[in-house]
Amino acid sequence: xxxxxxxxxxxxxxxxxxxxxxxxxxxxxxxxxxxxxxxxxxxxxxxxxxxxxxxxxxxxxxxxxxxxxxxxxxxxxxxxxxxxxxxxxxxxxxxxxxxxxxxxxxxxxxxxxxxxxxxxxxxxxxxxxxxxxxxxxxxxxxxxxxxxxxxxxxxxxxxxxxxxxxxxxxxxxxxxxxxxxxxxxxxxxxxxxxxxxxxxxxxxxxxxxxxxxxxxxxxxxxxxxxxxxxxxxxxxxxxxxxxxxxxxxxxxxxxxxxxxxxxxxxxxxxxxxxxxxxxxxxxxxxxxxxxxxxxxxxxxxxxxxxxxxxxxxxxxxxxxxxxxxxxxxxxxxxxxxxxxxxxxxxxxxxxxxxxxxxxxxxxxxxxxxxx
Amino acid sequence: xxxxxxxxxxxxxxxxxxxxxxxxxxxxxxxxxxxxxxxxxxxxxxxxxxxxxxxxxxxxxxxxxxxxxxxxxxxxxxxxxxxxxxxxxxxxxxxxxx
Numbered sequence: 001x002x003x004x005x006x007x008x009x010x011x012x013x014x015x016x017x018x019x020x021x022x023x024x025x026x027x028x029x030x031x032x033x034x035x036x037x038x039x040x041x042x043x044x045x046x047x048x049x050x051x052x053x054x055x056x057x058x059x060x061x062x063x064x065x066x067x068x069x070x071x072x073x074x075x076x077x078x079x080x081x082x083x084x085x086x087x088x089x090x091x092x093x094x095x096x097x098x099x100x101x102x103x104x105x106x107x108x109x110x111x112x113x114x115x116x117x118x119x120x121x122x123x124x125x126x127x128x129x130x131x132x133x134x135x136x137x138x139x140x141x142x143x144x145x146x147x148x149x150x151x152x153x154x155x156x157x158x159x160x161x162x163x164x165x166x167x168x169x170x171x172x173x174x175x176x177x178x179x180x181x182x183x184x185x186x187x188x189x190x191x192x193x194x195x196x197x198x199x200x201x202x203x204x205x206x207x208x209x210x211x212x213x214x215x216x217x218x219x220x221x222x223x224x225x226x227x228x229x230x231x232x233x234x235x236x237x238x239x240x241x242x243x244x245x246x247x248x249x250x251x252x253x254x255x256x257x258x259x260x261x262x263x264x265x266x267x268x269x270x271x272x273x274x275x276x277x278x279x280x281x282x283x284x285x286x287x288x289x290x291x292x293x294x295x296x297x298x299x300x301x302x303x304x305x306x307x308x309x310x311x312x313x314x315x316x317x318x319x320x321x322x323x324x325x326x327x328x329x330x331x332x333x334x335x336x337x338x339x340x341x342x343x344x345x346x347x348x349x350x351x352x353x354x355x356x357x358x359x360x361x362x363x364x365x366x367x368x369x370x371x
Numbered sequence: 372x373x374x375x376x377x378x379x380x381x382x383x384x385x386x387x388x389x390x391x392x393x394x395x396x397x398x399x400x401x402x403x404x405x406x407x408x409x410x411x412x413x414x415x416x417x418x419x420x421x422x423x424x425x426x427x428x429x430x431x432x433x434x435x436x437x438x439x440x441x442x443x444x445x446x447x448x449x450x451x452x453x454x455x456x457x458x459x460x461x462x463x464x465x466x467x468x469x
Contacts, residue, residue, distance in 0.1 A: 035376060059430040059464045060376060060418040076380065076414040080422050102422075 003370040004326045005070065006334055007051065008342055009038035012360035014053055016071045019355075023332055023346040026355045032074060033065065040107050040321055040364045043070075047115035048368050052134060054105040054120070062104050064120075064134050077134035081105070081122055084141035090124065091153040100124045100144075107321060109164035113171065121161035125152060125178040129190065140190035143176065148195060148212040155179035155215045155234075156280075162320055163219045167226045175229065175244060180205075180215035183231065185244050196244030200233060217260045218320040222269035230272055230299070232262040232320070237274060239299050250299025255286055261323040265348060266331040270298040273325075273333060273349060275318040283338075284315035292335070294349050308352035309343065316341070321364035328369055336362025374431075374464040377419070381412040390459060399454035401433060402445040419462060434461040 006017040013031030032038075036055045044050040049070040055063040062081065065074045087100035103123040111117030116133040126144050128137040152159060160179055167173035174190060177183045182197040200214045207213070215234035222228065231238040231247065235258050238247040251257035256276045265271035272295045278286040285291065290309040293302040316337035326332035333349050336342045340359040345352045372389040373381070383391070393407045402425075409416045421428060425445070433440040436450045436458050452458035 057376065058467075059374070059428065060380075061421070061428060062417065063380065063414075079417050082422060 002328055004328070004332060005043070005048075005368040005370060006324070006342065006344070006355065007041035007043065007071070007364075007366040007368070008336055008359065008362060009041050009053070009321075009364035010336075010340070010360035010362050011037050014038040014041050014055075015356070015359060017342065017355050021328055023326075023328075023344060024353075026344075028356055029071070032071070033063075036063075037104075038363065039104060040366075042108050042110060042366045043368045044110040044115040044118075045112055046110070048370055050110070050115045050133070052108040052110060052118050054108055056104040062102070064105065064108075066134050078130065078136050081120070081126075081128055081137050082139070083126060083144070084139040087124075087144075088149065090149055090159060091151060093154060095153075097150070100126075100149075102126075103158060106160045106162045107164055109166060112166050112168055119164050119166075119174075121164050121176060123158045123160040124154075125159045125161040125181060127161055127164070127176055127190065140186075142186070142191045143184060143193045146184070146193045146195070148181070151212055152178065152181040153213065163216070165219060165221050165229075167221075168223045169226050173226070173243070175219060175221070177216040177219050177231075179217065180234075181212050182214040183216050183219060183229075183244055196240070197247070198245065199240075199247030199249075200238060201236070201249075202234065204234070218262050220262045220264050220272070222264045225269045228269065228298075230262050230264060232259050232274060234258065234280060237262065237272075237299060250295070252295070252300035252302055254293055254302050255291075259318075260320040261318050261335065263323045263325055263333070265333075266325045266327040267329075268296070268331075271296050271348070272299060273323065274302075275323070275335065277317060283317045285317075288313050288315060290314045290316065290337070292333070292345075292349055292352075305345075305349040305352070307350060308345075308354075319363055321366075322362050324365050324367040326367045326369045332367070334365050334367050336365045338362065372459045372461045374462060376464070377415060377462070380414055380418065382414075392456070395454075397454075398446075398448050400446050400448055401440065401443070401460075404449070404460060405445075430465040430467060432463045432465065434463060435459075 002021040008015040013034045015030035039054045041053040051067040053065040089097035092098035107121040109119040120128040127140045163177035165175040184193045217232045227243045229240045237251045239250045259277045292305040316339040323335040333345045
């Protein structure tokens with residue numbers, strides 16, 4: 001019988017939640033790396049027992065941990081993230097020039113064809129690649145060297161490269177997103193990059209339709225339709241049907257289009273999930289109700305999913321990497337909250353149950369579907 | 372002496388002594404002690420000194436013989452009592468954060 005393994009990063013450690021394909025009885029293991037911030041944990045699609053974790057601390061800096069046995073044991077691997085050449089400057093919050101400084105790894109994306117290849121999205125924004133299972137890291141400097149780097153500016157959470165999407169149909173194509181620079185695409189394996197932000201409108205920046213400067217919160221893709229992208233921007237849910245060359249808004253009837261997460265059903269490329277958040281100054285769900293919104297039409301028409309979720313006195317947030325879907329026949333959907341709950345739905349969002357309620361604040365959720 | 376998180380990271384195990392004994396040739400300085408520590412525990416590279424600058428991470432402090440060595444040069448010789456192993460060199464994490 002199939003199994004699922006949910007990989008949870010929190011502000012004080014990592015946890016692994018495991019269940020069989022029914023997804024009704026869960027085992028919780030952890031905390032791993034207790035006391036450290038775990039921004040992201042993700043498994044390789046090539047070798048599901050190969051996991052990578054980003055472990056960081058304001059005291060001790062960045063570590064990368066690797067497991068080769070599905071998370072039972074871990075070992076630290078390379079943690080040297082050196083920018084290529086002279087890093088230069090980006091804009092600081094007040095518009096002054098600020099030196100590029102490495103702070104942490106936000107996202108780890110294992111390669112699709114090689115378990116030893118893994119990408120890291122870091123703050124201050126840059127993309128690194130390891131071809132030796134995390135032992136050494138090399139910057140894909142064409143991104144930062146694209147020319148617009150001096151105009152990038154941090155979002156409230158820092159100037160982070162938080163989203164990395166590999167195109168399963170084209171090994172040379174990759175998408176990334178940066179707060180607050182926008183989305184970028186490479187078509188040559190990471191050497192050259194182009195901003196893909198046409199159609200985004202951000203009224204909080206000097207030029208609302210600028211080529212770069214948009215606070216993109218997250219981007220999602222369905223592997224069967226890699227040219228279709230969905231984006232949760234600071235405000236606005238956006239859609240592109242041409243690999244990011246143009247975007248149009250699909251926020252439709254959402255109660256608010258601010259938020260962080262966005263994800264796509266494993267088997268229905270037009271079925272999307274978001275969790276609307278009240279506003280950029282009030283980072284919690286509106287009206288005290290935790291509602292996942294689902295669109296079965298690729299956006300614009302949204303329905304609230306509430307069964308099993310608190311509908312009063314709830315004021316949690318769901319961060320950008322804290323939602324994931326499994327690929328079982330009946331698609332499972334998972335998300336974690338700033339209140340330490342991890343919710344699961346084994347029926348594509350119709351019904352929800354908490355797997356755990358009292359973890360530290362959840363930073364990221366990934367899921368592995370195991371044979 | 373190492374903070375708990377670095378002892379765990381170095382695989383020294385929970386509940387063990389915070390003290391690590393190192394053989395360091397002369398001159399015994401912060402740099403040569405940290406070089407020896409990182410040679411023995413490579414996973415600690417980057418956790419005490421920043422990569423690139425080699426400087427002390429901001430939320431760590433160094434103490435020797437009841438004196439704060441955090442702002443002394445990395446190449447200044449440590450007190451003889453530390454060099455001879457009679458007194459510990461303390462690496463302390465700041466009491467801060469949530």
